[in-house]
Amino acid sequence: MTLLTVRNLQVTYRSETAVSRPVDGASFTINPREVVGLVGDAGSGKSTAALALLGLARAPGAITGGAVIFEGRDLLKLPDDEVRAIRGRDIGIIVQNPRAALNPMLRVGTQIGNAYKAHNPATEAQARKQAVDMLRMVGINDPERRVEAFAHELSGGMAQRALIAMALSSKPKLLIADEPTSGLDVTIQAQFLDEMWQTVQSTGSAILLVTQELGVIANYCDRVLVLHDGRIVEDAPVRDFFANPQHPYSQDVLRLFRERGGEYPAQITGPRDFLKTDALTKHFPLRNSKKVVQAVDKVTLTIGRAEAVGLVGESGSGKTTVGRCLLRLVDATSGKITFDGTDITALPPADMRKIRSRMQIVFQDPYDSLNPRWTIEDLLAEPLRVHGTPDKATVRAKATAALNLVDLDPALLDRKPRGLGASTLQRVNIARALILDPEFVVLDEPTSVLAPRARNGLIALLAKLQKDLGISFLFISHDLTTVRYLCQRVAVMYLGQIVEEGTVEQVFSTPRHPYSAALLSAHLFPDPTHRRVDHPVPAALQGEIPSPIDVPKGCYLSSRCPHATDTCRATAQTLTSLPDGRQVRCMRVVNGEI
């Protein structure tokens, strides 16, 4: 028997100027104890559909048709008070932004208790006990103390877990999770999804998991629903979906994963000395304090001509600061940067300007990195005008060529950024970075704000450009899947230090440093044949990343590492080469102990 049947669901948004139907005739079913993934592009109506299952729609939207039959009753036809009783008790929901969803004025325990009491006859003490139990169940350490915490005292990951505790407190039969891990780091994302998965196994709930991430779908879901143009266009078991997608949209989303399957990019043959850093360090002073934020700590990195090097790590690991230091957008506190044999660490501004035409950067946020008042042509002309005095015809010709290079229509030249999509704007950014034929480009998470389909297109483009133009890339990303397809070598950063560096194949297939191992095991590769939930998860890191203001004395990872010894905690680690050519910052690995 099915738990939930949705038939021809329709949600209409009506504004003064337009009418749109983000959900228009969606039909699907969910069975008891089943984990169903709902995928679709940004704006495809996923969240709207998820909310509509509770009989809710955000203003100015309204549910204008269809049926949501939950255990034989149509929620859209039931009286309000009966629907309210079902919400929260039988159907729980977890929303995207955990902090916004928690009431900042109430203790977490009180909120979980209230959610429980709303649907179960319970005394204050019972509700509190339930809150403690739920927090323990979702894997929060020391739940007796945490029930007293306010939302601002919890980290993002913990707030998200508190929300799931609240949603599951009444053991609902269906849990709707709307992008529950967006904005969380990979290690926390995996921990959280593991806990959610395990928890629903014990409560016997079904899950509707709304997400854009194929990795999440592949690792946790039994079945996939693809929402496109307001309708469910594909409904398949997860393995069939990845092996043999039917709908053109699904095929498009999975293209990159399917085409490039197992192979790694070929290594370069030349010397790796085009761009070098030597013990690059960046400290940011704190206001009214003698302490500093140690953003980058003695990073030594080499990149060869036409080589793509990935720089990975959690947020706050200093990846972006390294990129900005390389381009002298911030000045390093100490250390040395050499570009094509020239020491640029303290190059005078006039000389630095000349070098800038040879090195470029593409930023993370495409909306923010283009001046909204300029036309695309002016934006593309800016680098040409800084490094020369081109005439109008030259500018037009070069700008057109640059747009062609990134597969954009030259008709865009007269448009302004407003109204263009993220993927188009990011291509304009890339075109601007490439228009001077640079030899080295820093790509700072260029794909992180894009939807999966656009992301695939951009990665394919970057791979092609790198190959055709022979540019050196420093690809900064937390998305290991992209790094694997694009880069020859990879450096893993933790708390401002590089902890492991080697070829992508070395690091990805046999990570040696405990942090690399944890990062890789937490990464959800879009491969349903090795699902994370099907085998025991390797030792995860304990706790959270320490503050870069008060770094640990010995090995930076010692507070979280399962292999840490007293020596680790007392001795600072150095980056040491292993016989296979990679470098690792862990004496126990170097000594062959782990």
Next chain:
Amino acid sequence: MTDLSGPSDLPPLAVRKRDGLLTFGVTIVTVVCILAVIGPYIGPYDPTLTTPRVAVPPPGLLEIPGTFIGWLSGTLEYPPHWMGTDASGYDIFSRVIAAPRTDLAIALAANALSLILGVFFGLIAGYYRNWGTEFMMRVSDVMQSFPVFISAMVLVALAGRSTTNIVIALAFVYVPIYIRLTRAEVLSQKSRGFVEAARALGQPELTIALRHVLPNSMTPALIQSSVTIGFAILLTAGLSFVGAGVRPPTPEWGLMISTGANQIILGEWWPSVFPGIAISLTVFGFAVLGNALERRYEEGQ
């Protein structure tokens, strides 16, 4: 997102709802601007010359149609005083519609001056943060902490009653507002990605400040202009009212209220009330316009 052709139970796409208040504000502002150009020439009397008839009340409501017909057919011995005359014999109506020339000109000039200075200093204060610009902001705080009216009055009293001095005094009291508005916007714009991108391209700092940051930081100040012009008109009138503004017999609303105020006790309400209404409507019109512009800007963001 979805194709909406075919039968539908929905009404056709709604037309953009008209904002009645905004229309009203725009109308007032337009009328005031037109009067500022042609006002002194279209009145029935010369606004700076007296008539032999003193303290004539405006025609009563019931007399208006008769007076109007008489005026059109030319049977009256002199053009009617639609708003009466004051104790010196000036025709109020001619002066009320001639006054925008003075009031709006002063307000526009003062606003333009303070806008230019404020945006300039605001850009510097926001873009280059050092002890010099910090000091500048403190000075601007001190300037802003004086009551607007008192500072303007003192400035005019010190420098003398000329139109130029009134403009300078008004500009002086409005500059800090523009500095603050612009600086706040510059602070947020200068950390945007496109500024960093320009730096990565090798653009000199001055070019970045002028070509990237400045154009993106001016909108709040421009919106504020509409409100400032309205209040500058009020302040100009206020200065005249206390005798620190333009000199008689220049047609000016504040001056008219001031001279008429002495007569109110005698029951002659009209010399003050009509210019008073004119000021209220004008300030209201500019404020509504400013408000609407601000709302539109925020929606755009």
